[in-house]
Amino acid sequence: xxxxxxxxxxxxxxxxxxxxxxxxxxxxxxxxxxxxxxxxxxxxxxxxxxxxxxxxxxxxxxxxxxxxxxxxxxxxxxxxxxxxxxxxxxxxxxxxxxxxxxxxxxxxxxxxxxxxxxxxxxxxxxxxxxxxxxxxxxxxxxxxxxxxxxxxxxxxxxxxxxxxxxxxxxxxxxxxxxxxxxxxxxxxxxxxxxxxxxxxxxxxxxxxxxxxxxxxxxxxxxxxxxxxxxxxxxxxxxxxxxxxxxxxxxxxxxxxxxxxxxxxxxx
Amino acid sequence: xxxxxxxxxxxxxxxxxxxxxxxxxxxxxxxxxxxxxxxxxxxxxxxxxxxxxxxxxxxxxxxxxxxxxxxxxxxxxxxxxxxxxxxxxxxxxxxxxxxxxxxxxxxxxxxxxxxxxxxxxxxxxxxxxxxxxxxxxxxxxxxxxxxxxxxxxxxxxxxxxxxxxxxxxxxxxxxxxxxxxxxxxxxxxxxxxxxxxxxxxxxxxxxxxxxxxxxxxxxxxxxxxxxxxxxxxxxxxxxxxxxxxxxxxxxxxxxxxxxxxxxxxxxxxxxxxxxxxxxxxxxxxxxxxxxxxxxxxxxxxxxxxxxxxxxxxxxxxxxxxxxxxxxxxxxxxxxxxxxxxxxxx
Numbered sequence: 001x002x003x004x005x006x007x008x009x010x011x012x013x014x015x016x017x018x019x020x021x022x023x024x025x026x027x028x029x030x031x032x033x034x035x036x037x038x039x040x041x042x043x044x045x046x047x048x049x050x051x052x053x054x055x056x057x058x059x060x061x062x063x064x065x066x067x068x069x070x071x072x073x074x075x076x077x078x079x080x081x082x083x084x085x086x087x088x089x090x091x092x093x094x095x096x097x098x099x100x101x102x103x104x105x106x107x108x109x110x111x112x113x114x115x116x117x118x119x120x121x122x123x124x125x126x127x128x129x130x131x132x133x134x135x136x137x138x139x140x141x142x143x144x145x146x147x148x149x150x151x152x153x154x155x156x157x158x159x160x161x162x163x164x165x166x167x168x169x170x171x172x173x174x175x176x177x178x179x180x181x182x183x184x185x186x187x188x189x190x191x192x193x194x195x196x197x198x199x200x201x202x203x204x205x206x207x208x209x210x211x212x213x214x215x216x217x218x219x220x221x222x223x224x225x226x227x228x229x230x231x232x233x234x235x236x237x238x239x240x241x242x243x244x245x246x247x248x249x250x251x252x253x254x255x256x257x258x259x260x261x262x263x264x265x266x267x
Numbered sequence: 268x269x270x271x272x273x274x275x276x277x278x279x280x281x282x283x284x285x286x287x288x289x290x291x292x293x294x295x296x297x298x299x300x301x302x303x304x305x306x307x308x309x310x311x312x313x314x315x316x317x318x319x320x321x322x323x324x325x326x327x328x329x330x331x332x333x334x335x336x337x338x339x340x341x342x343x344x345x346x347x348x349x350x351x352x353x354x355x356x357x358x359x360x361x362x363x364x365x366x367x368x369x370x371x372x373x374x375x376x377x378x379x380x381x382x383x384x385x386x387x388x389x390x391x392x393x394x395x396x397x398x399x400x401x402x403x404x405x406x407x408x409x410x411x412x413x414x415x416x417x418x419x420x421x422x423x424x425x426x427x428x429x430x431x432x433x434x435x436x437x438x439x440x441x442x443x444x445x446x447x448x449x450x451x452x453x454x455x456x457x458x459x460x461x462x463x464x465x466x467x468x469x470x471x472x473x474x475x476x477x478x479x480x481x482x483x484x485x486x487x488x489x490x491x492x493x494x495x496x497x498x499x500x501x502x503x504x505x506x507x508x509x510x511x512x513x514x515x516x517x518x519x520x521x522x523x524x525x526x527x528x529x530x531x532x533x534x535x536x537x538x539x540x541x542x543x544x545x546x547x548x549x550x551x552x553x554x555x556x557x558x559x560x561x562x563x564x565x566x567x568x569x570x571x572x573x574x575x576x577x578x579x580x581x582x583x584x585x586x587x588x589x590x591x592x593x594x595x596x597x598x599x600x601x602x603x604x605x606x607x608x609x610x611x612x
């Protein structure tokens with residue numbers, strides 16, 4: 001057996017996998033979206049239906065807010081946790097990363113326990129504080145979900161930062177705040193973009209949490225679900241899925257090209 | 268600016284004594300080298316001067332008349348060149364050099380003027396706008412130096428500034444660095460484990476080992492009259508000549524060597540470059556190894572003393588391994604040290 005054939009054989013499982021699990025379903029999805037009476041005009045229909053567009057925009061905005069907030073919280077926490085050793089640090093870390101183990105349904109349930117009609121906040125301050133069944137609840141749920149992912153990435157990146165860069169800035173007279181802006185954040189930027197992108201993509205597609213909180217929250221995965229199950233509109237569900245996928249992909253591409261330039265400038 | 272260090276010491280929380288109480292003074296514009304093997308406390312001392320390491324209570328660091336022992340590193344106004352250079356990768360050469368001035372809120376016009384001046388001093392004009400990641404090792408080193416001196420620091424500190432370079436580049440940059448440091452005329456302390464760097468660059472050298480300063484002096488002094496066996500071995504690789512000391516002569520395995528009467532009871536050391544092949548020499552041995560190193564041969568000779576004795580032989584031809592050779596050592600080239608166990612203060 002020549003080396004070339006051996007390599008080709010090794011590539012076979014990869015080819016089979018990509019065909020069966022990646023390419024084939026996506027091709028079928030795109031195909032299915034054009035099988036209704038409107039044909040490919042269904043995409044035009046999406047663009048002409050304000051409800052769909054609004055939902056898409058809302059999904060993007062919530063996901064964006066989740067990614068930014070998760071970055072802000074996790075970066076500060078991650079920097080502190082990576083730099084300081086104190087008793088209970090390990091326990092704190094494992095608590096912070098606990099949400100990784102929960103499915104979206106459980107996260108949704110936690111938010112209802114906190115901000116639902118019988119939730120903790122409403123019991124303490126009756127009649128005023130119900131936020132679980134809205135976008136606020138969804139935002140908090142996704143945030144809870146995203147923080148551990150971003151936190152772990154930031155901590156790993158912080159440990160790789162060259163401490164002599166900070167010392168150099170200090171000998172040059174830089175204040176702690178300037179060191180964060182001029183040295184630490186640029187050093188972490190590629191990891192922050194990567195972690196933010198993952199948080200964003202996860203939030204774009206998260207369904208379990210939204211479904212647990214309320215069936216009428218207008219985020220795209222929910223609309224796809226209702227189109228599919230209630231209206232049996234397979235073509236529209238497929239078309240919306242394609243749109244969701246494309247929107248996420250494009251936004252991630254933008255983020256990645258931004259990260260790419262940062263990486264290039266940062267060596 | 269005179270740098271005065273009094274009783275500086277550093278003990279880590281786990282009890283490791285990185286630096287025993289050390290005192291030293293560096294005069295204005297003087298270049299002092301802290302020389303020693305790794306783990307000898309030289310970097311700890313440098314970081315104490317910089318303010319990056321907090322010394323034990325009782326230590327004192329003064330810049331001129333000012334006691335800076337408790338002054339934060341940001342306010343000490345020291346320039347530091349790091350071993351890895353620690354250039355800011357997200358900034359251009361200019362931005363790196365101007366950073367210390369920028370954080371001090373120096374007006375833009377003056378900042379530009381000063382950066383241009385330092386760029387010229389360090390011969391970096393052609394690279395001003397390039398990202399630092401595009402520079403070669405030697406250029407990075409110059410940027411690191413330029414960045415450290417741009418804010419006109421009171422003291423310049425260099426931590427192994429040449430060790431990140433490859434050997435060929437290191438030799439040429441050593442002289443260049445020495446010339447630039449003289450040009451800046453700033454009191455400077457630089458740490459190195461390489462004796463040739465210290466000898467070439469420093470006005471004075473402080474030899475350290477195990478957290479203790481062994482000897483401080485001009486390069487020639489340390490070379491010609493080392494105060495301890497450690498200094499003798501570390502600077503110029505002096506080799507011991509263990510033998511029986513008799514009045515006026517030293518009896519070795521391979522012969523009897525004349526020594527001055529005054530030598531008394533002392534340990535005798537010699538350097539490879541002071542051992543000469545001579546057919547009428549008093550010492551005899553067997554050649555074990557011959558290696559050619561460009562300008563000279565390095566000969567390993569057996570049976571003169573217990574260990575192998577090394578000699579540098581400048582001739583065009585060397586005897587072959589296995590040959591019997593006779594050696595001569597001038598009494599003036601011998602280094603006499605008090606017998607081990609009787610170290611002077």
